[in-house]
Amino acid sequence: MMTQSVQKLRSVTVQCLKNQAWVAQRCFVAESFFSRFKGLIGTQIIPQGEGLLITRCNDIHMWFMSIPIDVVFIQKQNDQIYRVTSVYSQVPPWKALPLRDGNAHETLELPAHTISRCQIERGDLLCIA
Numbered sequence: 001m002m003t004q005s006v007q008k009l010r011s012v013t014v015q016c017l018k019n020q021a022w023v024a025q026r027c028f029v030a031e032s033f034f035s036r037f038k039g040l041i042g043t044q045i046i047p048q049g050e051g052l053l054i055t056r057c058n059d060i061h062m063w064f065m066s067i068p069i070d071v072v073f074i075q076k077q078n079d080q081i082y083r084v085t086s087v088y089s090q091v092p093p094w095k096a097l098p099l100r101d102g103n104a105h106e107t108l109e110l111p112a113h114t115i116s117r118c119q120i121e122r123g124d125l126l127c128i129a
Helices: 033-038 114-118
Strands: 011-016 022-030 050-054 069-076 081-091 105-110 127-128
Touching: 011 033, 022 105, 022 114, 033 081, 033 114, 069 114, 081 114
Parallel strands: 022 050
Antiparallel strands: 011 022, 011 127, 050 105, 069 081, 069 105, 081 127
16 A cells, blocks of 8 residues: 555546556655655555656665566656656666666656556656646
């Protein structure tokens, strides 16, 4: 289950435009310094259809994480459309080195296997509303 601190954040939906797949029907938005820094630390389970959008973020770490996640780095194109700049599937907890994408503006942290389920690839467009 997502931690209570994450569940208090506002949420948006995320849909892949190439195949209309729902990436996250409830994606919490980490906008404050603390919520962006904490991310999903302490989360034991991310239910399918949920995720975390970290604003103003183009690198993440996996220290203190207890579960693997899928990571999608995105770049804002206009009001609700984002281009995928890179994807990382099933990133293990406690991965020693951070993940970084200098072209990204934001980061999506999703349940493991979401990238394959939704067939998300670099260059895809996502609608975040």
